[in-house]
Amino acid sequence: MPTILIVDDEEDIRELIAINLLREEKYTLLEAINGLEALHLAKTKRPDLIILDLMLPEMDGLTVHKNLREDPRTVNIPVIMLTARGRLEEKIQGLEMGADDYLAKPFSPKELILRVRNLLRRTNQNHGGSxxxxxxxxxxxxxxxxxxxxxxxxxxxxxxxxxxxxxxxxxxxxxxxxxxxxxxxxxxxxxxxxxxxxxxxxxxxxxxxxxxxxxxxxxxxxxxxxxx
Amino acid sequence: MPTILIVDDEEDIRELIAINLLREEKYTLLEAINGLEALHLAKTKRPDLIILDLMLPEMDGLTVHKNLREDPRTVNIPVIMLTARGRLEEKIQGLEMGADDYLAKPFSPKELILRVRNLLRRTNQNHGGSxxxxxxxxxxxxxxxxxxxxxxxxxxxxxxxxxxxxxxxxxxxxxxxxxxxxxxxxxxxxxxxxxxxxxxxxxxxxxxxxxxxxxxxxxxxxxxxxxx
DNA sequence: TCCTGTCGTGACAATTACGTCACGACGAAC
DNA sequence: GTTCGTCGTGACGTAATTGTCACGACAGGA
The missing domain is CATH 1.10.10.10 (Winged helix-like DNA-binding domain superfamily/Winged helix DNA-binding domain)
Incomplete structure (x- = not known):
C-alpha cells in the first residue's frame, strides 16, 4: 500500500486531498504542516510520493524540495508541487528543480488522482519493484x-x-x-x-x-x- | 545521446520544438507527421521520448498513444502530449491513458525543455541505466x-x-x-x-x-x- | 575487571556454474 | 537429393561460489 505525504499548512486543502485520495484508492496518508516536519517524516517514513505546497510557513516548499533532493534517502521520492494559481515563474522554477509534477490551485480532484496514480505507476515500475x-x-x-x-x-x-x-x-x-x-x-x-x-x-x-x-x-x- | 520523436502535422510547431531542443542540449531528433508514421518510427527506432500532438490527421493522438502502450516495444517510452489550449477534458483523458506529461499550446520553450529534461532524467534512472x-x-x-x-x-x-x-x-x-x-x-x-x-x-x-x-x-x- | 554474547576472519569442503568439445539434427541453397 | 553451414544437446573438467565451522577479537554490561 503506497504511502503519500501531504505537506500543506492549510487544513482544508489537506483534507480535500486526503478525502479524494482515500476515496479513490487505498493509500496510507501522512500529513505535515511545515517544512521541518515534512523533512523528518520523509526521511524516517519514506513515503512513496510527496504532495508539497510551495507556500509554507518558515521554510518554503522549494527549500524543502531542495533538501529532499540532497538526501539519498529521499532523492528518489517523486514530488507533486502545489501552488496558488499557475504562475509561470514558480512553475518553471519547480520543474527546474526536478519536481515530477505540478498542480495549480484550485485543482480538479480528478486531475489530482490521475497525477498521483501516474506518478506511482511510473516509480513502482522502476525503483520499488524493478x-x-x-x-x-x-x-x-x-x-x-x-x-x-x-x-x-x-x-x-x-x-x-x-x-x-x-x-x-x-x-x-x-x-x-x-x-x-x-x-x-x-x-x-x-x-x-x-x-x-x-x-x-x-x-x-x-x-x-x-x-x-x-x-x-x-x-x-x-x-x-x-x-x- | 537520447532520441526524441516529434509527432505533429504542423511544420512550424515541429520546427519550434526542434530548434529549442537542439539549442539546449544534444538530442537526436525524429519527426513524424501522422500516426502511422509515428508508430512505425517508434517501434523500429525506439526513441527515448515522444512528443505527441493530440490533433493529427487520420489517426488522432490518443489512438496513437493507446497503440504505443499496447506494444511491449514502446510501452515504456514516456510521452509528452501537446494540445491546442489546455482543455480539461483532453487533459484528463490524456493523463488517464498514462501520458507522462502534458503541454498546452502555445507553450513556453523553456517549459518544454524542462519537461523533456525531467522526463528523460526519470526514465534514464530506471529503464535505460538501471x-x-x-x-x-x-x-x-x-x-x-x-x-x-x-x-x-x-x-x-x-x-x-x-x-x-x-x-x-x-x-x-x-x-x-x-x-x-x-x-x-x-x-x-x-x-x-x-x-x-x-x-x-x-x-x-x-x-x-x-x-x-x-x-x-x-x-x-x-x-x-x-x-x- | 570479568563475563558474555556478538562479530570478524581464515580455512575448508561441497556444490554449483561455466566454457569447451564432439556429434548429430536440421535448414537453406543449389 | 546433396551439400554446407549453423544450431541443439549431452557430457565433462575446471573454476568459482557458497555455507559452515572454529577460533580469536572486541564491545557492553555487571
Whole structure:
C-alpha cells in the first residue's frame, strides 16, 4: 500500500486531498504542516510520493524540495508541487528543480488522482519493484529471479543477464556478437558455443515457454512476447 | 545521446520544438507527421521520448498513444502530449491513458525543455541505466556490476543482492533477519554466520570504501552514503 | 575487571556454474 | 537429393561460489 505525504499548512486543502485520495484508492496518508516536519517524516517514513505546497510557513516548499533532493534517502521520492494559481515563474522554477509534477490551485480532484496514480505507476515500475514484465514473464532485477506462471525460477547470474538482454528488446533480433558483448563483455566476434549452451539452459528453465526464445538462423536470437 | 520523436502535422510547431531542443542540449531528433508514421518510427527506432500532438490527421493522438502502450516495444517510452489550449477534458483523458506529461499550446520553450529534461532524467534512472548511484558507488542492475572510483568491480550474485539491499536504504539499519530474508529467502530467524562472511567479502571488494558498511551490534548492518 | 554474547576472519569442503568439445539434427541453397 | 553451414544437446573438467565451522577479537554490561 503506497504511502503519500501531504505537506500543506492549510487544513482544508489537506483534507480535500486526503478525502479524494482515500476515496479513490487505498493509500496510507501522512500529513505535515511545515517544512521541518515534512523533512523528518520523509526521511524516517519514506513515503512513496510527496504532495508539497510551495507556500509554507518558515521554510518554503522549494527549500524543502531542495533538501529532499540532497538526501539519498529521499532523492528518489517523486514530488507533486502545489501552488496558488499557475504562475509561470514558480512553475518553471519547480520543474527546474526536478519536481515530477505540478498542480495549480484550485485543482480538479480528478486531475489530482490521475497525477498521483501516474506518478506511482511510473516509480513502482522502476525503483520499488524493478520488475520487467512481458507476457507471462516477470523478471525481478533486485532478486535476480524470474516469475513465470506462478512459479519462481532461479536463474544464475549469466542466465539472468542473458534473459534480461533478450527480454528488454522483445520482438527484436539480437545478433550473436551483440549478446556476447552485452552478457560476456566479449568485444571481438568470437567463435564460441557458449552462447548456444546458455540459450539451451535458459530454454530448459523456461519449460513450456522455452519457445519464447526464437533462433534466427545465421543472426542471433529473438525474444517473442507472445507464445505462437 | 537520447532520441526524441516529434509527432505533429504542423511544420512550424515541429520546427519550434526542434530548434529549442537542439539549442539546449544534444538530442537526436525524429519527426513524424501522422500516426502511422509515428508508430512505425517508434517501434523500429525506439526513441527515448515522444512528443505527441493530440490533433493529427487520420489517426488522432490518443489512438496513437493507446497503440504505443499496447506494444511491449514502446510501452515504456514516456510521452509528452501537446494540445491546442489546455482543455480539461483532453487533459484528463490524456493523463488517464498514462501520458507522462502534458503541454498546452502555445507553450513556453523553456517549459518544454524542462519537461523533456525531467522526463528523460526519470526514465534514464530506471529503464535505460538501471543505475543506483550513491556517493562514489554506482551499482548497475543490468550488468550486475559495481563501479567504484573508476574501477569496475565484479560481484557474485549473492554479493550483488546483499549490497543492493544495503545500498537501497542508505543510512538505515537493516536487521540481520531482514537481510537474510531479502538475500537468501530465509524466513525464520536462523542462527548463521553466512551473513557475516558475505559482509566481510563485500568489504574486501570495496577496498578503502569498505567502511561504508557499518556494523550495528546486535541489530544488523547499515550502509553509509558518506565515508566518515 | 570479568563475563558474555556478538562479530570478524581464515580455512575448508561441497556444490554449483561455466566454457569447451564432439556429434548429430536440421535448414537453406543449389 | 546433396551439400554446407549453423544450431541443439549431452557430457565433462575446471573454476568459482557458497555455507559452515572454529577460533580469536572486541564491545557492553555487571
Amino acid at each position: 520488475l520487467i514484465e512481458t507476457g507471462p514473464f516477470s523478471l525481478d532485477k533486485n532478486a535476480l529471479k524470474l516469475h513465470l506462471e506462478g512459479d519462481e525460477i532461479e536463474l544464475t547470474a549469466t542466465e539472468f543477464k542473458l534473459l534480461l538482454s533478450l527480454i528488454e528488446s522483445p520482438g527484436i533480433t539480437q545478433e550473436r556478437s551483440d549478446l556476447l558483448k552485452k552478457v560476456w563483455g566479449y568485444s571481438d566476434m568470437i567463435q564460441t558455443r557458449t552462447l548456444d549452451t546458455h540459450i539451451k539452459r535458459l530454454r530448459e528453465k523456461l519449460g513450456s515457454n522455452g519457445n519464447s526464445i526464437e533462433t534466427v538462423r545465421g543472426v542471433g536470437y529473438r525474444f517473442l512476447e507472445e507464445t505462437v | 543505475l543506483i548511484e550513491t556517493g562514489p558507488f554506482s551499482l548497475d542492475k543490468n550488468a550486475l556490476k559495481l563501479h567504484l572510483e573508476g574501477d569496475e568491480i565484479e560481484l557474485t550474485a549473492t554479493e550483488f543482492k546483499l549490497l543492493l539491499s544495503l545500498i537501497e536504504s542508505p543510512g538505515i539499519t537493516q536487521e540481520r533477519s531482514d537481510l537474510l530474508k531479502k538475500v537468501w529467502g530465509y524466513s525464520d530467524m536462523i542462527q548463521t554466520r553466512t551473513l557475516d562472511t558475505h559482509i566481510k567479502r563485500l568489504r574486501e571488494k570495496l577496498g578503502s570504501n569498505g567502511n561504508s558498511i557499518e556494523t550495528v551490534r546486535g541489530v544488523g548492518y547499515r550502509f553509509l552514503e558518506e565515508t566518515v
